[in-house]
Amino acid sequence: MSEGLFDTWITRTFGCKYPIVQGALAYQARAELVSAVSNAGGIGILTSAIYDKKEDFHNEVRKTKSLTDKPFGVNLNLFPSTRTMNNDEVIEVILEEGIRFVEASGGSPKPFLDRLHAGGVKFIQKVPTLKFAKRMEEIGCDAVTVLTYGGGGHPGTEEIAASVIIPASVKSLKIPVLCAGAIADGRGLVASLALGACGIYMGTRFLATKECPMHDAGW
Numbered sequence: 001m002s003e004g005l006f007d008t009w010i011t012r013t014f015g016c017k018y019p020i021v022q023g024a025l026a027y028q029a030r031a032e033l034v035s036a037v038s039n040a041g042g043i044g045i046l047t048s049a050i051y052d053k054k055e056d057f058h059n060e061v062r063k064t065k066s067l068t069d070k071p072f073g074v075n076l077n078l079f080p081s082t083r084t085m086n087n088d089e090v091i092e093v094i095l096e097e098g099i100r101f102v103e104a105s106g107g108s109p110k111p112f113l114d115r116l117h118a119g120g121v122k123f124i125q126k127v128p129t130l131k132f133a134k135r136m137e138e139i140g141c142d143a144v145t146v147l148t149y150g151g152g153g154h155p156g157t158e159e160i161a162a163s164v165i166i167p168a169s170v171k172s173l174k175i176p177v178l179c180a181g182a183i184a185d186g187r188g189l190v191a192s193l194a195l196g197a198c199g200i201y202m203g204t205r206f207l208a209t210k211e212c213p214m215h216d217a218g219w
């Protein structure tokens with residue numbers, strides 16, 4: 001049982017106050033934003049693919065830890081064309097630093113799952129369709145984030161409304177489901193929980209925060 005207002009798989013598993021996960025944001029989700037989200041009671045996610053070298057990513061993890069003692073996670077990039085760093089090296093850092101929340105999208109995480117699970121990591125895959133969500137359950141993911149209509153910055157969604165695909169996913173799967181896509185406030189959180197999600201995964205809204213390094217003029 002978690003102590004706060006929210007008692008979901010996310011708050012119970014990671015000991016955070018709110019079932020709010022900050023989405024992976026290339027070039028934006030660095031230590032400042034990630035630690036601010038975790039300090040505020042959600043889960044910040046460092047985006048590993050923007051670092052060219054293992055040491056650069058490791059330094060960002062260390063910096064995040066210096067700014068928060070709360071749990072935060074790491075996004076693994078499984079899109080082959082945009083990957084800059086070897087994911088094996090990212091995982092070495094994750095395991096060495098005791099990070100317990102890893103999420104990914106863009107390809108199958110199967111080659112990495114056993115190693116991450118052996119290190120005590122919970123793995124959440126971001127999927128654009130129910131078909132992929134079922135496949136992720138079969139291969140052993142601990143949860144899925146289902147991208148719904150209106151989500152920013154991610155290819156492959158089938159543009160199905162959250163009110164349709166989230167209840168359908170919750171009904172079809174045994175593993176927990178997070179809702180992502182066009183959520184920007186507490187009403188979106190409550191609506192997602194009402195649809196059966198264990199939490200939300202929110203990206204674009206965090207671009208409009210003072211901790212996000214995005215230039216005021218935009219991307």
Ligand SMILES: Cc1cc2nc3c(=O)[nH]c(=O)nc-3n(C[C@H](O)[C@H](O)[C@H](O)COP(=O)(O)O)c2cc1C
Pocket residue numbers: 023024025026047049075104105126147150151152153154180181182183201202203204205
């Ligand atoms: C500027 C930007 C950069 C993003 N970069 C990544 C990324 O590097 N990896 C990834 O898996 N998803 C990325 N995403 C997708 C988000 O993690 C998330 O799926 C999406 O923001 C959820 O929908 P929302 O923006 O409507 O909240 C990005 C989204 C945005 C807006």
